[in-house]
Amino acid sequence: MYPELKAAWAELTAPGQMFELETVTVGGAPTRSYKHAPPSLREVWLSCAAHGDADYLVFRDERCSYAQAQEYVASIAAWLRERGVAPGDRVAIAMRNYPEWMLGYWAVTAMGAVVVGMNAWWVAGEMRYALDDAAPKVLICDRERLQRFAEIREHYPELAVAAVRMEDPVPDWATEWMDVVNTAPALPEVTIAPDDDACIFYTSGTTGQPKGARLTHRGCVNNILNLAFVNAVQPLALAKAGLPGGEAAGQAPEPPVSLLATPLFHVTGNNCVAQATTLAGGKLVHMYKWDPSEALALIERERVTVFNAVPMMAREILGHPDFARRDTASLKTLGGGGAALQPDLVAKIDASGGARPNTGYGMTETCGIIAAISSAFFVGKPASVGPAMPTFEAKCVDPEGRGLPAGDVGELWVRGAPVIKGYLNRPEATAEAITDGWLHTGDIAWIDDDGFIYLVDRAKDMVLRGGENVYCAEVENALFAQDGVAECVVFAVADERLGEEVGAAVYLRPGADCDATTLRAHCAGVLSPYKVPRYIWLLDEPIPRNANGKFLKRELRESLPLDGAG
Template sequence: MYDILQQTIDELTAPDQMFAITETEVRGQTLKAWTHAPANLRDFWLSSAGHGDKDYLVYQNERLTYAQAHEQVARIANWLHTNGVGPGDKVAIAMRNYPEWMLSYWAIACAGATSVGVNAWWVPEELKYGLADSQTSLLICDQERLERFEEIRDAFPDMKVVTTRCETPAWATPWETLLSAPAELPEVEIDPDDDACIFYTSGTTGKPKGAQLTHQGCTNNVLSTLFSNLSQLNAVGKLSEKEGNDPMPPAATSPATIIAAPLFHVTTNNCAAQAQTFLGGKLVHMYKWDAGEALRIIEEEKITTFSSVPVMTREMIAHPDFATRDTSSMAMFGGGGAPVQADLVDKVSERGRGALPAQGYGLTETCGLVASSLGVFLSDKPGAAGRIVPTCEVCAIDSEGNALPAGEIGEICLRSIQVIKGYLNRPDATAETIVDGWLRTGDIGYVDADDFVYLVDRAKDMVLRGGENIYCSEVETVLFKFPGVAECAVFSVPDERLGEEVGAAIVPETGASFSAGELRAFCKDHLSPFKIPKYIWITDTPLPRNATGKFMKRELQSSLAVENAS
């Protein structure tokens, strides 16, 4: 069946087709790119104007059509331009998944400025770091984020602030003021390699790193996402016909998805939201995740695809309302940001009423998706992260940087127009991660003969909790600040619902005494709630170390029982 997949790929990427491939020069390298990818996000957004009166943004009882969204984006972009925001400026978006998130994002792009996607979980200390590191000049926020900013406002005396869905203080500008500006887009020049947005990733040195996603990286990602789905769907259809099965149902005429995971992630913003925008699809925003509410939305809004962290699909499939809600509009239950476990693939196949299981593999550092797998291909290769897109080069390397043959395990490296320009203000981290144009992902795995990527481990020391990357060193940095901590090792603990939780083994200094509750209370002032260790072991026995003096975390993981944690 993989010959049929390759045949389909060849047909779709032919020179006269929508997914034709070209070569382009990017920062001194010749890279493959989608011929028809828009040059920048402004052009991408303008191309969606033809969707007119179709529903675009839906939130509870609020609805905006594409035409209404385009008018509002033009007004916001005009206000930004009039207030001195243009190319090179950073505008932070700090809010829940409100419609204003996407409207702000498109307006910032149309003004030629750069969006900074603020992690909505950040506590004031983290928010302060992100705003200072990105040199943000304007902040657009909701009530919760406004309250956090007020705690650190003294550090940003010149910061302009726009508020939405809250009481606006006298020193800030209400959202309605932006919408009163003329509905005329400013004229700006945008280079394809300009920074479109900055998304922060957890840093191995305890501080998040601002990944610089370019305009062409983002627009190429949209076509990569669409191509990955279309090529495999077409191949699945050909396989069904060849085997004499019923043909696949026709594609839905009104695509729609749920915006459930945070928009400051590439999985939701770059892959789900932007791909749907290209198709003229409907984005239904959720205030917070609730599996029962998601099933209601699927039934009432005729949702066609769902792509978020796998735990959300798992919770919907297991929810008591799944049996009674009409999910027949669904074509695909997808997952990204974490592996889709084999049992979940089977559950979607068995209970999904025709919807195909799917998963994608990508990183913030690749502006989104670089490989995916769905339907029979996911079932046949349940351990694979996905088939690499044809505009991306992939290889596994050994410890000396040598490329390995197919099937041999090493560090996965990627080369693509979607690879970020670098990390903001972090030349050392950039040079370490992007070597001769190749992104060293930190994922350990291999590539098979069919160009499917398999991941077997992670070189990076992190916990993957429900799709959120939590770097152990960041948590350790905070715990070591607590008076009386002599040794501290943070590691992942398996969790049935979220995949992994944060565990910490701690040795007090001689004579020191403290409880797990005191440690967690201390962490609340320095870390987002999801980063605070759920499991804490306090012991007088020195933690095991290897010959180089590093803590042996795997030994801790296997020797410490969850029932003995505090």
């Protein structure tokens, strides 16, 4: 079936076809892009008016059709323009996965402004960092985020605020959401260039502070089309091979019904699930918070066909007592991204009797997926994340940046239209991460003769906890702020449920009155809950170092037993 995949790939990307490729120059580098891609997300959104009265956004008992969403988006854009928002200006969105998130997102991007995606887990100090860095003109937030913003509002007296889902009276310095969407609808007429910023998502990096990744319209549009491509090429290949799940070229699939369980302030939820579903005229079913029992109830009620989230969620669905009792026959795919889908989970999904396994590998810095794999191809190569999408060149390199032959392990570099423009206000970090258009993913990998990518390890020093990046230096900085801490290192600890948990090895100052409970309480006061170490080892001796004075983190991590953690 792998020769058939190559044949299907060539057929769909041939001249004159929907996924025809071209090479354009972006930032001085040759860049693969889809020739027939819309120039911006504005055109993507306007094209969705054709879906009319079909359900678009579903939250609990609320339903919003595509036609209604078009009106809301035009009203939100008009309200933003009244607040002085113009093309290139930034609008921050901070809230749970409410329908208002996507409505606000489309309004901002369709008027040529830039969304600043605020992590809903952030405490007030973390919100302040992003507001200072991105300098938005408007903040759209829900009740909980409004309360956090109120703690720091004195620093932003000119920032306009729209308040969503308020149970309390709206303060006089904010506008209630109903007043926003009751504004006379008028989507401004603007021209947006493909390489204009569309969105800024914050991601951990190599400095200990979050970096604002600048996602462009070209990058986001190409990511949507990459998702459409993978949904077309693998069924076509299966059809050519005469295997179940095949669809002939040009056969229009049913619009997807997607369960949205991952945060919209990440590319997985926003770019990969929500945007791809929107372009296809599908239905987005929102969850207030993750609960596998509730997820199964929604799958049954809404006839969900696609569930892409972090692997932990797929595992909890399969293992839940309600799985056998609920009607999940509508599910066509089950899997996720944000972390590797373990081979045993691929087999469990395949054996579940309905949905086929799938996964997408990508990064914030690529606006979404780099590679994807599903169905029989995933079962055949369960340790792989699939081949790189058509708009990417991919190679593994040695420490000097020289390309390696197939099968050799090295750092994965990719180049293509979805690669970000760079990091906001961080030219040095941009130069470190991108060389002649090639993004250094920080992932150690190898590529087989079929072009399938296999991830081995992450070179970047971060913990990937349930799809959330936790940068070790940030947690170490928080621990060092505790007076009793002399030395500490933070690292990932394997976890069956979340993929990884945060672990910390701490050497205390002599006589320090401090224990694991004290350290966690301290971290909880300055960090989001998911960053607080679950495992803390209190060491009797200083942390071992190498000849250069650096901590031997890996050796230490491997020597610490889980039952020795506090």
